[in-house]
Structure formats: C-alpha cells, structure tokens
Amino acid sequence: MVLEGFYEISNTSLAGDKAVTSLKVNKDHEIYQGHFPGRPVTPGVVLMQLFKEEAERIFDKKLQLVRADNLKFTAVFDPGQDAELILESHLTETGEFIKLKGIAKNNQGIVLKINTLYKFC
Template identity: 70%
Template sequence: MILQNFYELKETSFKEGKNHTRLSINKDHEIYKGHFPDRPVTPGVVLMLLFKEEAERISGKKLQMQRANNVKFMAVCDPTTDEELILETEAEEAGEYVKLKGIAKNNSGIVLKINSLYKIK
C-alpha cells in the first residue's frame, strides 16, 4: 500500500461473478489536509490507485498500470460523509497482463467507473 493508513480492508467477498471489497477510509489521513482543507475530497488518482491495489490483491502479483480507459468520475468521495467505499471488480489474467473492470461506490452512489490494464512485474 503506497498510502500508509489511508484505508482499512473491512470485508471481501465474491458474488455474481464480481469481487466485492469494503474499505473504511481514514478521514484524518494526511492527504486530506491539502486536498482540500475545508472540504476533503479523495483525489481521483488515489481512487485509481485503490483499483491497482485491488488487482494486486486478487491476482497475488505485483502490477504496473499500462492503460486506463473509460475512466469516469461520477461523484465526489468525501470521507467526512462517506467513510466506507465499496469496490466491485472483475479481474482476469491474460498472459503477462491483468485486465480489471471496476466500480467504486459509497452511500451516495457510484463514485468511479474504470477499465484498466496492468502488466505483471
């Protein structure tokens, strides 16, 4: 995990062909002091990093992002109002790559949709 103490893995499950991971976001994390002090917002790049870490957890391999397409930020992820984040992912290994399709959502709804490709290190 690049961002130490940013989140805690609460629960993982596999249902309906997807991995479901529930994370508890640390609303007091250092990152929110600069993004933004008066209204904390989880940076988009951090949300994308969560999917890379999820792909690594699922595959059990170290990965490097090669491509992210169809990245759609749908809503703000404010840790003061939504401390939990659910990642729904479908990951498949294809040769030296892992393909991931994912959705991040909180109590307010869908925060991010992403399709990404990672090279196995």
C-alpha cells in the same frame, strides 16, 4: 502499499472473476490536509490506486498500469460524509496481463467507473 494508513479493508468477497471489497477510509489521513482543508475530497488518482492495490492483493503480485480507458469520475468522495467505499471489480487474467473493469461507490452512488489494463511486474 502506496496508500499506507489511508484505508482498512472491512470485507472482500470473490466469486469467479468478480471481487467486491468494502473499505473504510481514514478521513484524517494526510492526503486530505492538502486536498482540501475543511472540505476533504479524495483525489481521482487515489481512487484509481485503490483498485490497483486491491488487484495486487488478490493476485499476490505487483502490477504496473499499462492503459486506462474510460475513466469516469461521477461524484466526489468525501470521507467526512461517508467513510465506507465499495470496490466492485471484474478481473480477467490473460497471460501477463490483468484486465480490470470496475466501479467504486458509496451510500450516495457511484463515484468512479474504471476500465484498466495492468501487467505483472
């Protein structure tokens, strides 16, 4: 796990190709010391990593990003205002690849829309 200590999983539900995971983000994590002191903002690459780590956990295999299409960062995720983040993922396994289409949202709305392709390592 790259994001050691950054989040805790509150709940995960799986139904068919859909996974919904609730995370509690650690607003005191070292990432926020530099991004940005006094006004924490979660870096976009960290939000992307959350989806990858959750897919690795679900499939119990390491993944490598192959392609990221249509990434849309629609709002700032400030853990000081709302520490809960919901990841909704549609995961399709095709041979050695995983297609992931999802959204990350908090109580204020959608933070990220993501469409990625990973390969099994």
